[in-house]
């Protein structure tokens with residue numbers, strides 16, 4: 001095992017079967033993510049991004065290949081992994097306060113430690129004042145911050161995010177992007193972030209994996225060699241950003257037209 005590798009996906013395949021039909025969603029998907037890396041995944045709609053994330057999270061059985069997290073095969077939801085989904089509304093319990101929602105995955109943590117973790121996570125996402133509110137009293141962006149707080153209170157080594165900001169307004173989305181980068185820096189965790197948004201993938205990532213059309217393989221692994229300090233205005237208006245966005249856009253267009261590696 002290479003200790004610098006956090007997540008190793010090798011030859012992953014997933015075919016959905018049932019009701020007399022079969023859909024080959026993912027075919028021979030291979031990539032590695034280093035410990036403490038922030039990697040984004042983009043690809044055409046229906047390319048299998050959510051399928052991939054659910055397999056990595058141990059929520060969906062695979063049809064072939066292997067997924068290894070910190071040297072151990074993933075066959076069930078692994079300890080050390082947290083997931084933030086797009087639908088924050090459905091991932092929070094409306095009858096529990098913000099604090100109780102964030103505490104949920106920490107049932108087995110001793111009470112004093114649990115309180116420390118929850119307080120730190122709420123402070124990190126700027127929700128200390130809302131600890132006793134209920135999710136339905138908060139805006140969409142705040143609810144998504146609760147979901148992020150819940151994920152980081154758990155102190156994961158790997159954080160998976162599946163289009164987490166698709167349902168919030170543009171200004172909130174920019175703030176949440178900066179929050180993810182700040183938390184990633186501070187906590188040193190490995191982050192795998194799926195998004196539809198090409199600009200978002202370039203702004204956030206150190207690498208962007210562009211997926212092909214179904215059955216999915218990695219079309220290209222694009223290194224994002226932008227400075228580590230990113231700023232919504234300056235970074236996004238730089239020529240380097242525009243070039244990278246152009247490159248990823250072009251690749252996604254190729255993917256949509258059925259282009260595959262080596263074509």
Ligand SMILES: Nc1ncnc2c1ncn2[C@@H]1O[C@H](COP(=O)(O)OP(=O)(O)OP(=O)(O)O)[C@@H](O)[C@H]1O
Nearest residue numbers: 016017023025044045046047048049050051052214
């Ligand atoms: N439970 C299921 N049963 C059968 N087919 C499925 C199931 N879930 C997904 N699929 C199919 O697998 C393929 C990949 O779906 P998936 O949701 O992973 O794509 P995606 O890249 O996340 O899509 P989008 O970008 O639109 O969210 C699609 O063709 C989809 O119809």
